[in-house]
Amino acid sequence: MNDILNGKVVLVTGASSGIGEATVLALSAEGTRVAAGARRGDRLESLARKAPGEVLTLDLDVTDQESVRAAVAATVERFGALDVLVNNAGVMLSGPIAGADTTEWTRMVETNLLGSMHTVHAALPHLLEAKGIVVQVSSTSGRIASAYNGVYAATKFGVNAFSEALRQEVTAQGVRVVIIEPGFVATELAGHITDPTMRAAAGDMAASMRTLQPGDIADAVVYAVTQPEHVAVNEILIRPTDQT
Numbered sequence: 001m002n003d004i005l006n007g008k009v010v011l012v013t014g015a016s017s018g019i020g021e022a023t024v025l026a027l028s029a030e031g032t033r034v035a036a037g038a039r040r041g042d043r044l045e046s047l048a049r050k051a052p053g054e055v056l057t058l059d060l061d062v063t064d065q066e067s068v069r070a071a072v073a074a075t076v077e078r079f080g081a082l083d084v085l086v087n088n089a090g091v092m093l094s095g096p097i098a099g100a101d102t103t104e105w106t107r108m109v110e111t112n113l114l115g116s117m118h119t120v121h122a123a124l125p126h127l128l129e130a131k132g133i134v135v136q137v138s139s140t141s142g143r144i145a146s147a148y149n150g151v152y153a154a155t156k157f158g159v160n161a162f163s164e165a166l167r168q169e170v171t172a173q174g175v176r177v178v179i180i181e182p183g184f185v186a187t188e189l190a191g192h193i194t195d196p197t198m199r200a201a202a203g204d205m206a207a208s209m210r211t212l213q214p215g216d217i218a219d220a221v222v223y224a225v226t227q228p229e230h231v232a233v234n235e236i237l238i239r240p241t242d243q244t
């Protein structure tokens with residue numbers, strides 16, 4: 001355990017599975033008090049029982065600005081501050097652009113991009129007060145777009161752009177902004193893809209390599225947020241060794 005995090009207050013969005021869940025457990029083990037938000041409350045309750053430290057579960061839908069503001073307010077009301085935001089909630093609904101169900105585009109933009117931006121907006125006054133840290137869970141798709149992932153990549157490129165602008169605006173006030181860009185991680189993410197060909201391709205990709213595990217990304221988050229105050233880890237790109 002690193003003393004730097006002891007007693008700090010963390011809000012993790014998309015905490016009910018995958019990377020968010022692993023990050024809650026890892027940061028809880030570091031002595032933080034964690035607010036864990038997502039829509040599946042049952043999953044959050046069992047996570048709270050597993051975590052070594054105090055976990056506040058929050059019914060959070062990042063596409064609903066009121067829900068985002070309420071989650072931040074509840075975190076600060078319960079713990080008295082907000083030191084670290086892990087902005088992680090996301091969906092990936094891969095598919096070709098031609099003939100796409102554009103409601104899936106709206107869902108990705110509203111969740112991955114606008115949801116992430118609104119969460120920063122709501123949390124920022126508290127992070128400025130605490131000289132805190134924003135961890136933005138982006139993707140390799142935030143650096144390289146690929147066929148059949150155009151809209152998902154657009155949301156993650158957007159997250160990276162917003163994060164860099166944010167970094168320039170707040171670094172002089174002591175707030176650090178970290179972009180984490182995972183490659184293929186074994187989570188539920190691809191299970192929501194509705195296009196059967198795309199979902200099968202994601203399964204084949206997973207079977208073809210030693211994928212990252214959610215805990216590998218949680219370790220990167222812990223590394224980034226346990227640096228001394230003069231060290232700003234701006235970006236971590238982390239792929240499975242087997243991923244080209």
Ligand code: NDP
Nearest residue numbers: 014016017018019039040061062089090139185187188189
């Ligand atoms: P999961 O599907 O396991 O987790 C996604 C999380 O986001 C869930 O906790 C889900 O909770 C939450 N979520 C989705 N929509 C909303 C919403 N509207 N409001 C609040 N929470 C929401 O996938 P991952 O752990 O893989 O994904 C986490 C992040 O990592 C995402 O941003 C993803 O883009 C990114 N990422 C993942 C990679 C991978 O290979 N797995 C690679 C690169 C980046 P609930 O449904 O309960 O609300």
